[in-house]
Amino acid sequence: MSDPDVTSRVALAAHELLENAVKYSTDGETNIRVDVTPGDGVLHVCIRTRNKSTTTNMALLREYFDDMKEMPDPLLFYTELMAKKSKSSEGLGLGRIAAEAEMALAMVVVEGDMVEIRATADVPLEPSFADGRVTVTLVGTADVRVTALEFMNSSCMKTFVTWIGLDQGLEADKQYKIRFRSNPEIHWQRRSLHALSRFAADLVTVEP
Numbered sequence: 001m002s003d004p005d006v007t008s009r010v011a012l013a014a015h016e017l018l019e020n021a022v023k024y025s026t027d028g029e030t031n032i033r034v035d036v037t038p039g040d041g042v043l044h045v046c047i048r049t050r051n052k053s054t055t056t057n058m059a060l061l062r063e064y065f066d067d068m069k070e071m072p073d074p075l076l077f078y079t080e081l082m083a084k085k086s087k088s089s090e091g092l093g094l095g096r097i098a099a100e101a102e103m104a105l106a107m108v109v110v111e112g113d114m115v116e117i118r119a120t121a122d123v124p125l126e127p128s129f130a131d132g133r134v135t136v137t138l139v140g141t142a143d144v145r146v147t148a149l150e151f152m153n154s155s156c157m158k159t160f161v162t163w164i165g166l167d168q169g170l171e172a173d174k175q176y177k178i179r180f181r182s183n184p185e186i187h188w189q190r191r192s193l194h195a196l197s198r199f200a201a202d203l204v205t206v207e208p
Contacts, residue, residue: 006123008187010034010045013101013119016093016154017049025051026113042122045103053115061115064091065107074098079199082161092161093154100191142176146193147183157192164200180206 021030030051037044071077078099097103103119110116182189197204
């Protein structure tokens with residue numbers, strides 16, 4: 001996969017799936033498998049994780065996937081998750097895979113308490129955390145420069161969501177604008193920051 005945008009999407013999905021599996025594994029073990037299979041003009045990408053889970057967590061996962069099926073727009077589902085999970089990052093990672101990595105998600109109980117989560121996508125067939133600083137300057141508008149930020153997981157996204165939520169909670173005359181200055185060469189930023197701007201369109205802008 002030579003397309004940097006596709007590589008970024010697959011890397012994001014793999015990271016979020018693995019983080020989720022490790023977090024909820026009952027025995028501290030998990031495994032991840034990435035399959036890339038050539039098809040008719042496309043590559044079939046499938047990322048899957050397996051881990052043992054509790055009955056309670058499996059029920060919550062089923063409920064989560066049912067809610068996702070009822071809302072066909074992944075970005076809308078993700079922004080609503082942001083609003084609900086402003087004090088917790090639970091569920092944001094999977095929502096991020098659907099909205100930002102643009103991959104379909106499925107849950108399978110393999111046997112007993114073993115859960116498998118799959119992320120799949122067909123991507124066009126191609127021919128043939130460096131500096132992670134974020135600087136913020138508050139001058140009436142919060143200027144957030146992320147041009148050197150190579151990657152950010154869902155827990156870090158939750159920090160931005162919480163901050164924006166606090167801004168939304170202020171009285172109208174005390175609210176401030178939040179402007180993200182992004183790097184178009186870092187492909188995940190476009191999707192992540194667009195989702196944040198959808199979450200609070202009246203307060204958040206993204207440049208360029």
